[in-house]
Amino acid sequence: MLTKFNYLRTVGGKINTRPLMVGILPTLQENHLSYDYMTQLGRYKILARELLKQRGEPFHIKIEGDEPVDFFTSEVCVEGANTSFQVHLMTKPDKFANVFNAAQLTLPMALAVSANSGVFLGKCAWDETRVVLFKQSIDNRIPDASGWRQPSRVTFGHGWIRKSAWELFSETVNLYQPIFPEIFPDDEQSVPELAELNLHMGTTWPWHRAIYSNQGNGHLRIEFRALPAGPTALDMSANAAFSIGMAVGLEDRIDEYIARIPFRFAEYNFYRAAKGGLDATILWPQKYQNKPVEVPIRNVIDDMLQVANDGLSKLSIDLQERDKYLNIIQRRLTLGVTGARWKKQTLRHLRKTMNNDQACAEMMERYFINQMGGQPVSEWEQCWK
Numbered sequence: 084m085l086t087k088f089n090y091l092r093t094v095g096g097k098i099n100t101r102p103l104m105v106g107i108l109p110t111l112q113e114n115h116l117s118y119d120y121m122t123q124l125g126r127y128k129i130l131a132r133e134l135l136k137q138r139g140e141p142f143h144i145k146i147e148g149d150e151p152v153d154f155f156t157s158e159v160c161v162e163g164a165n166t167s168f169q170v171h172l173m174t175k176p177d178k179f180a181n182v183f184n185a186a187q188l189t190l191p192m193a194l195a196v197s198a199n200s201g202v203f204l205g206k207c208a209w210d211e212t213r214v215v216l217f218k219q220s221i222d223n224r225i226p227d228a229s230g231w232r233q234p235s236r237v238t239f240g241h242g243w244i245r246k247s248a249w250e251l252f253s254e255t256v257n258l259y260q261p262i263f264p265e266i267f268p269d270d271e272q273s274v275p276e277l278a279e280l281n282l283h284m285g286t287t288w289p290w291h292r293a294i295y296s297n298q299g300n301g302h303l304r305i306e307f308r309a310l311p312a313g314p315t316a317l318d319m320s321a322n323a324a325f326s327i328g329m330a331v332g333l334e335d336r337i338d339e340y341i342a343r344i345p346f347r348f349a350e351y352n353f354y355r356a357a358k359g360g361l362d363a364t365i366l367w368p369q370k371y372q373n374k375p376v377e378v379p380i381r382n383v384i385d386d387m388l389q390v391a392n393d394g395l396s397k398l399s400i401d402l403q404e405r406d407k408y409l410n411i412i413q414r415r416l417t418l419g420v421t422g423a424r425w426k427k428q429t430l431r432h433l434r435k436t437m438n439n440d441q442a443c444a445e446m447m448e449r450y451f452i453n454q455m456g457g458q459p460v461s462e463w464e465q466c467w468k
Contacts, residue, residue, distance in 0.1 A: 084316040085457075103451060104319070106200030106213050106311030107164050109426060110443050113154065113204060116161045126263075130286070131159040133262045134236075144219050148358070150206035164203065165213040166312040170323045171294060171304040178334060179293075179303055180244040183251075185337045186291050186330035187240060188349055190309055191356035191365055192384045193329065196415055197322040198360045199311040199422030199460075202430060202446075205439050210360030210423040213311060214353075217288065234258050237288045239350045243341050248303050251293040255284055262286045274301040290353070305330070314422040314450070314460040321411035321459070324400075325391050328409070332394025343368040344375055356380055361419055384416055414461040422460050426450065432467040 091102040121127060135142075135157060144161060146152040174182050198210035209215055218237040234241065236259060244250050263286065267278040274297040281295065294304040310322045333340065344366070352365040359380075366375040367383050388409055395405045415421055426446060433442035453463045 084319065088316070101451065103447075104166075104168075104313035104315065104454060105450070106166055106198075106211070106313060106422070107203050107216070108166075108447075109202035109205065109430070110440075110447050111164055111204060116156065116164060117158050118160065121160045121163070127160075130262060134159050137260070142219060144216065146203070146208050146212060146215050146219075148206075148208050150208065152204055152206055152208055162217055165200070165217050167213065167308055168310045168312045168319045168322065170307050170310070170327070172307065172327050172330070173302055173304050176247065176303055179248045179305070180246055181334045181337045182330050183248070183291060183293070183305055184243050184341055185333035186305060186307065186326070187243075188337065188340055188344065189326070189329035189333060189387060189390075190290060191349075191352040191363070192380060192387050193322065193326040194309055194353065195356040195360050195363055195380050196325070196384055196412055196421060197310055197318070198357075198424075199313045199318075199426075201360075201423030201427045202443070205443050207427045207430065209358045210421065210427075211311065211357040214290075214309070214357035236286070239290055239353050240346070242346045248293045248295070251289075252280060252284070252295065255287050256280070259283070259287050272297060311422070313454065314425070314463075315454055315457055317411060317457065317459050318422070321408040324395060324405070324408035325387075325412045327398070328391030328394035328405075329387050330394065331397050332390035332392070334394070340368065348375055352380075360421060360423055361416070381416060384412075388413060411459045411461070414459065418461050420461045420463075420465070425460055425463055425465070428465065428467045 088102060088104070095102050118131075121131070141155040141157045142159070142161065144152060144154050144156060172182070194211055194214070200211050200213045201207060201209070203212045203216065218235060241254060241258075261283055263282055265279070265282060267276075270276050270278070276297045277295060284292065284294075288308070290309040292306040292308055294306050296302055296304065307323070307326050310319070310326060313319065348366045352367075355363045355365055361381055361384075363380045364377045365380050365383065367378045368375050369378070391412075392405055392409055395409075396402075429446045429449065430442055433445050437445065449466075453460070
């Protein structure tokens, strides 16, 4: 990551531009979220045209919180404000369902402790604002007279997987209208490419996506899509280690959990974590309770550190490397500092002596300097204390 980032710095410097690893750029303004700033690649122009055509009216961006955001736009590229850090885990077909379900169940913990998208259009919004912004910015659905709507193309999912990855591919084909009606040449390879399927899968945006590839002898992967970019390469590596470790660590026990947590409870936890970050409460089973109860997400994250360690050990990750990354997660948890919290608290502190635009710019300058220093966000100076 650092090699790529430093290359971007070299290229960007030639046009007076700096790259930044961040979930949402806090200094973005509404005029930046327009067609004028959109890439010229045909794929994105078609996506923008077709999603707006299916909706038939402007998208409504409404984000509730301490500093609400509320506006209408016909620009799909509002979604471009979101920057994620996506990692893939190759998974054996017979283990796919359990690992995928475990990834879904534990996603709220990963999201809360990795949140880095707390400021949007200069306002302190959700800790992981990307989640709500992504869903609203390309929501092509309009309720009919009965109030029923098609499933959202941005989704946490539609239920626990029962047996295999086939369910996710079939679900996507049957629930969503194709946006790119492209037919590829006949597939005569011994392991089929399934190009039409893969193209269609790329026009829906679940927070965990099933990936099929014909490389090698053919394989399946889980794409972890919910983690934000930044604050540093170390932080992102730690987020990936924690997420993958939890999914693999719970794989053998996942049936015990999903028998006690309905899928809609897991979805509820996901949105609570996105909004509240480390201050969220979620529904989670207790040893001596018959049903899930509201508990602080911090408590669950603390328990999941051992699960993640076990999962990484199953993947043959050395103890020294496991400790390096999971200790970064533990430190954030202990201090209550994530990228989102650092930005929000710094911005509020700077507003005492500056207007909001100046405070956002100064906050981002400090963020950039800290990012270039390379230390995890938990070790950054906290000017509000």
